[in-house]
Amino acid sequence: MFKFKLGHKQPEENEARRRLQKELFGLNKICVRGFPSRPSALAYDSQLKLIAIGTHTGEIRIYGQPNFQLSYSLDPNSSSSIRKLMFLDGVGRLLVLTIDGYLHLLEINNYHPSINDFSSNSTVRIDRTCTSSEDDSVILKNTQTICLLRNHLNLLIGLDDGNIYSFNIENFSLNINPIISTDVIEKTGRIIHPGPVQSIVQHPTNEDKILIGYKNTLIVHWDLPSNSHDRTYIYKQEVESVCWYNKGMNFATCHNNGSYALWDAKQQLNIVEMEKIPYGPYPCTPMTKICVKIMRNGDPLIIFAGGLPRSSYSNKHSVSCLSENEHDHNNERTRHVTFDFTTPVIDFFTIDKSSSDNSRDDPQSVVILLTEEIVVIDLVTDSWPSYHLPYLNSIHASPVICTTIACNVNPQFYKRLVNYATIQFDDYSDRRWPITGGEIKCNSNHLEDDTEQRHLLLTGHEDGSVQFWDITNISMPLIYKLKTSDYFQIEQAPIDDTEEETWPPFRKTGLYDPYCDDPRLAIQKLSLCTNTDTLIIAGTAGQVLTFEFSTDSTEVNIATTTVNLLDGCESFIWKGHEEMKTKQTFIPSGLVLTSLVQLYPPAAVSALALCSEIQSYAVGTAHGFTIFNYKQNRILAAKCTLDPSALGNTPTVPLSMGESTLIRGRSLKKSLRESFRRLRKGRTIKKATMILTPKRTDENNPLSPANIHLEEIIRVPVERQVEFREFKPVDDQIVSMVRCLYFAKTYLNSVNDRTRSLWAGTNGGHVYVYSITGSESQSINTLTNGTPIATDQTTKEIRLKHKAPVLSIIVLDGSNQSIGQGSSIPTLESVSSTSNVPVSATTHTENVSLSSSTANTSHKVLICSEEQFKVFTLPNLKPSCKFKLTATEGTRVRKVNINQFTLKTDNANEFHSESCLVCLDNMGQISIYTLPTLRRQILFSCIKASDINALSSVQFSPFAHALYLQSSSELVQVTFSPQTILPYSMSITYDKIRRKTIQRSDLEKSVRQISPEKTLSNGQESFPSYYTGLWYEIFPKENQFQEGGKCVNATYTINLDGTVSVLNQAISALGVYENIEGYAVVKNPTVSATLKVTFGSNQIGSYDIISTHYKEYSIVYSCTDIPNTNLKIEFACILDRRKILPLATINKCNEFLANLGVSAFNLSTTLRNC
Known part of the structure; x- marks a missing residue:
């Protein structure tokens, strides 16, 4: 009983080790993938072929050709919601107007980042950043519209009070007097109060002329040098937007009643050349923006947002494209499509290919930014199809429920997957992606090499779909989509095929669809083996589906195998949802269902592990787990984890998920143990150890440079007292739930014989170990019809004294690498000594998957619970060492993984390599521990503790990388190793002469102009960034x-x-x-x-x-x-x-x-x- 060692401490790290830690470990943000959360503004550089998207959170994303992506964040502490974005065409500059009235100037510059410093791997850098003054912000916060003149020296700003100001880009200051005031407009005598400025556009050929649209029906043709109007126009409806077309000889306006008007700019009289309510005559919603382009054949193409019939379609969001001959509206060249979207339209623009004489705009594409996705329409192809997005994909088209990473996938699997996916993408445009800005220089033909190692991200969604994303590079294209809903009977609303749908001519466009027909379809767990082309999908209603490739289209009607997990617990009554009913369906070639298992009770699957070597998988729920051979369609074992004695007193279970009502009293031994822990609490002494944590952290941006550096802090001197877990009926935790499953071939019974086994951990701190026999002497080809695989009864069982949930079980070989396959433990599908790692990770020379070279080495099992890590030797399960995370740090484990950290030595052919345990805790911190001694090496602040969705979505890769959901639509990739290899470098070519035409002071003067108005709280001048x-x-x-x-x-x-x-x-x-x-x-x-x-x-x-x-x-x-x-x-x-x-x-x-x-x-x- 008296076994506590007072004053026990770990040895201090020496100087060499601390230096090695800095070189081995380091948290860096690689990239953000997906669609920006809460977009608010859109801009396009027609010369550099770049697009920029601004968000309500102050984030700016710049995209060019696939894999060219740049990011920048404004000050998170200010009201930095972005209202407007404007490129200075061709010079690599971007104007950003925020909702609080500040105007920022950003520059995109080329530079050469350090190979060993991945934090500099972003080509967006503020070379000369200017921010408008606080006095200017009082005016700018009322901005309604902006127009950048083509000389790049002046920005016209229209306010909601009708005044127009000029902002000088050269000295980055606002002219405090309006250049066009409402008083001047009112003196024209055409209108008493013009209202807010809705739109300002510069003449396409005459830089001295602008067109101004005022809310209250007024359009003004203004001459800038004389500061006077040439002519004014009055329309009977409020103006929403104006635009020039036909080389400035005509202009168009759209209005709040859903109409648009075409005008002849050379007419002196207020005469409308053409006016039309496309979806009238009944009242329509406002037409918020209009754009008119001259097509290659000379016909005008009218693109407008909104204007739908108010009574029937006021809740719809659309952009319409209308092309018709001016004189013959019924000819074959007339085309009219109303693109119907699920979410509101923010903005749109066209990508043109102007003729040599500029007489034709020849629009090639239209880019439409919506609140939850982006859509690009091909205007060259007659049917006007949309493009398949190489990036900016809405991964949340249906809410993401689970994710998994497959690294170094089998090349043959990848090729087959891409080939079968061509059927799914037949409706998309075949033309090249139109946004082609930026330059990418590949290192050793990384992007063009078909033999390179590919990495996939699989996402399971609420609607029962599974999507395959290629995350080999920064871009994340969708390469395949699998729908499990095709195999089940689902109650759907009847399709309305009435005639009213034919007008307007709607075409459902975009992928975002947050609605789900049946919540039971939601995907809970995924497991993929690309070497055997096997995919296992587990759902919310206890359905487990096995998919394999099929070269032909086929009728599928698979018989369901039911697995009863309540053996020995007959008193249990399930009160949850029913199981799903299957149906016969026709499936095209690709991944096709080959086996279907229905668990009873039909509860959500909580753990899944695949062992393709024996063609079996293990799946667990809140009631138990089973091992199933998907080739033989045979149940190998089933275990109920509910406590029959606790259920015997109550004929029903109070919660639908089967929460146990176990109540345990404290034993005398446990009480004495806690008493001695309290006595020891005041006498435990521990010295300072090397740990990484910032003294001052930025909670809004845990990955900021201020939060990523080494310091020395004092380890908590005493262990916290962890209270005994007493499970009561009111507990939220279901103690019987299976949290992890793990297959491993290890020394389970003898040091001379390796046995394939299954390890299962539950919420109650129990670990069950099964041995699997009858498979080792057979090949995969003979397993299907050969001797059936068998499982022994539980060979071993471990009960953790602190009864914390078991989150992960990992069997380690002699080199401290994982040798099995388990839930949430990523593995390498195929390994090459020269394999490339995702986006910039270190090249590894060791395989972290199953290895036969470890047959004669000692094995250990690492059991990670919510509160501590513990290593046991095998086969005797003798405790070797442990680390109490909750007791020493007060945090709880969320997820763990084994990673290999590699460092080049002075000898170019040698590497220093360490296998370490990486842990994510509930405070969003990443900690790294040595194996098998479990000594903590370093601690990073990675995710905000309040971001529960991000914490629960973290997925580790074998390359010391991690992916997590920054928002519902964005995935962030980080690395824990500072040793990086850049697979390619990015650069941009801009017009240096035009940039130099804007007068610049020297660098020191420009720094003083960064924020001349912003002062610190004590009145001091702002510090230059x-x-x-x-x-x-x-x-x-x-x-x-x-x-x-x-x-x-x-x-x-x-x-x-x-x-x-x-x-x-x-x-x-x-x-x-x-x-x-x-x-x-x-x-x-x-x-x-x-x-x-x-x-x-x-x-x-x-x-x-x-x-x-x-x-x-x-x-x-x-x-x-x-x-x-x-x-x-x-x-x-x-x-x-x-x-x-x-x-x-x-x-x-x-x-x-x-x-x-x-x-x-x-x-x-x-x-x-x-």
């Missing part, structure tokens, strides 16, 4: 802070409250990491590069930054008087982004200091001992 990040310090002589130290560096971080923290770090003469934290302020806002860094009121280490290049180097100087003496301490150094400086930089800095009278300093050219 250019200066943030890591700087290396190169000293001429030692100072107090770094005396005898080496590898000195400083990190500048802008905090959430606007203050700036400075963390100076160094390795002391004793080999210990030391740091000191201070703050930085702008010393003199009127003079560039005057930053003051302070480490406390009496710290000699405080210094001033007297000159900086911002992107490369800075000069630091300090002169501190020693109190009560005539002495002073003078100090100077260079802060640089590089560790070794060129001689030219040293000479420039020496010259600068010499001009200040500090010529005694001779700065070194190399960072010492780093």
Whole structure:
């Protein structure tokens, strides 16, 4: 009983190990896939062929050709919802107007990121960022519309009060006086109050002319040089939008009654050339935007949003395309399609291919941004089909329920999957994707190599569909979709085929459909083996389906095999939903159903594991689990995990999912154990260990650079007392639920014989182990008709004393790698020593899947519960070591995985490799532990603790990567290893001459213009964002802070409250990491590069930054008087982004200091001992 070791601690990590930890582990965000959440604005650069999407959360996504994707985030603390986006065509600049009235200028620039620093793998960088002043924001927050003039020097801004202002891009300031005021408009005598400015468009050929549409029926043709109107037009309905067409000889307007009008711009009189209510004459919804283009054949193409009959279709969302001959409206060239969408339209634009004389627009495509998806229509093909999206796919077209990753899939499987998918994509356009901006330079033909290793993401959806996504590169195209609903009888609403559907000519477009006919269809678990072309799908109603490839279309009517999990629990009464009924159906070639199992009770499947070597899978629910051979259609074993003794007293179970009503009293032994734990609590002493966690975290952005760096903190000195779990009828947890299943061939009974086994863990802390016999001497081909596979009764059973849910079971070989297949444990389907890893992960030379090379090595089993990790030796199941996460840290485990971390050594042909346990806890932190000793190496803050959906959706890959849902429509991919190999590099070619035509001051002046109006809470000038990040310090002589130290560096971080923290770090003469934290302020806002860094009121280490290049180097100087003496301490150094400086930089800095009278300093050219 007295077995506690007081004062037990783990050995401290030495300096070499700490350095190795930094090189092996590091959290970096790779990319965001899917459709941006809550989009609000759309822009297109017609010259660079790029599109930009802004969101209500301040996110900006820029897309070009497939795999060209850039991201940028505005300040999360301000009201940064994006209202408008506008490209400066051809120069790689983007104007961003936020809802709080601030205008930002972003630049896209080329640069060469470091191979070892994946955090710099984004080509969106603020080279010159400007933000409008606070005074300007008072006016700009009332913006209704904007128009960028083609000279890129002025932005016209129309307000809701009818005034139009000019914003100067050159000095990034607003002219406080309107250039076109409502008073001037009212003096025309045509209207008393024009109302808000709805639209401003510049003339396509005459840059001095603009067309203004006012809400209250007024359209004005305005001349900018003379600041006067040429002519005015009055329409009988309120104006929503205006546009030029036909080289500016005509213009079009659309109105709030669902009508549009075509005008002759050269007519002096207020005469409408043509007016029409396309879906009238009854009242219609407003037509919110119109665009008229001249097609290749000379006919106008009219594209408009809205305008549907109000009484019948007020809840529909549409964009209509109408092409008809001006003189013959019934000829064969007339086409009219109303594209019907599920969600509201935000904006649209056309991609044109203008003729050489600009007489024809020749629209090629129309891009339509909706609130939940994006649709691109091919206008060249006669039928106007939509494009198959290579990116920006709405993964949430039906809500995502589960995900799984398949890495290094079998190439033959991938080819077959793509070939069968061509049938599904027949209705899409065959033309090339029209958005082709950006340049991608491949490393070793990565993107063109058909033999490269592919990686798939499978998503299970609420409507019973399974979608296959290719995540090999940054783009995530959909390559195959499987519908399980085709095999079941579903009650559907009758299809309405009445004549009223023929007008307007609706065409259902887009994939987003959040509605589900039957919630029982929802997919709960997925398991794929691409080596045997086998897919297992488990659903909400206990249905388990097996799919395999079929080369022919076929009629499918599979008999259902029922598995009763209530053996021995006859008193249990199921009160949930009924099982699903199958039907005969015709299925095209591809993945076809070959086996169907129905579990009873038909509860949701909670765990699934596939072992294709024996053509069997294990599936578990809240009531038990079973092992099933899908080739023989034979039940190998079934186990009920409910407690019969607890059910015997109650004929019914209070909850439909079968929650146990077990009530256990505390035993004397457990009470004594808890008493000794309380006695030990005050005497346990543990020293500081290396751990990674930020002192100041950004909860809104856990992956920000401020949250990803190493520090030393003190390990919790005592263990928390974990209360005894007493299961009562009111508990939410179902103790009988199977949480994990795992197949492994290991030393289960003897050290001389490996036995294939199944391990099952439950919510109640129970682990059941079954041995599987009769399969080892048979090949896969003979298993179908050969000797039946058999299972013994439970060989072993483990009961965890703390009774926490068992989340994962992993059998480890002698090299600490997983040797089995289990639920939530990703495996490599096929392995190559030169296989590429997803998007940028390290190349691994070791296989983490089943390996025969481990036959003569010792095996261990790692059991991960919600509260702790514990390693047992096999076959005797003797405890080896454990780590109590909840007791020491107060957090709970959400998900775990085994990953291989590899690092190149000095020898190019050798690698240092470690197999580690990666854990996600309920606070959103990622921690990494050594195996099998379970010593924690590092801790990252990855996901916000409040984001439950993200935490529950995390999927680990074998390559130290993870995917999780940032929102319902976006998947974030992160890596835990800083060692990355870029498969390709991205760049952009823009018009440098046109960019230079905009007068620019030097870089230091431009930095002062970043936010001239924003001040910190104490009234100080804003800190320039250019200066943030890591700087290396190169000293001429030692100072107090770094005396005898080496590898000195400083990190500048802008905090959430606007203050700036400075963390100076160094390795002391004793080999210990030391740091000191201070703050930085702008010393003199009127003079560039005057930053003051302070480490406390009496710290000699405080210094001033007297000159900086911002992107490369800075000069630091300090002169501190020693109190009560005539002495002073003078100090100077260079802060640089590089560790070794060129001689030219040293000479420039020496010259600068010499001009200040500090010529005694001779700065070194190399960072010492780093």
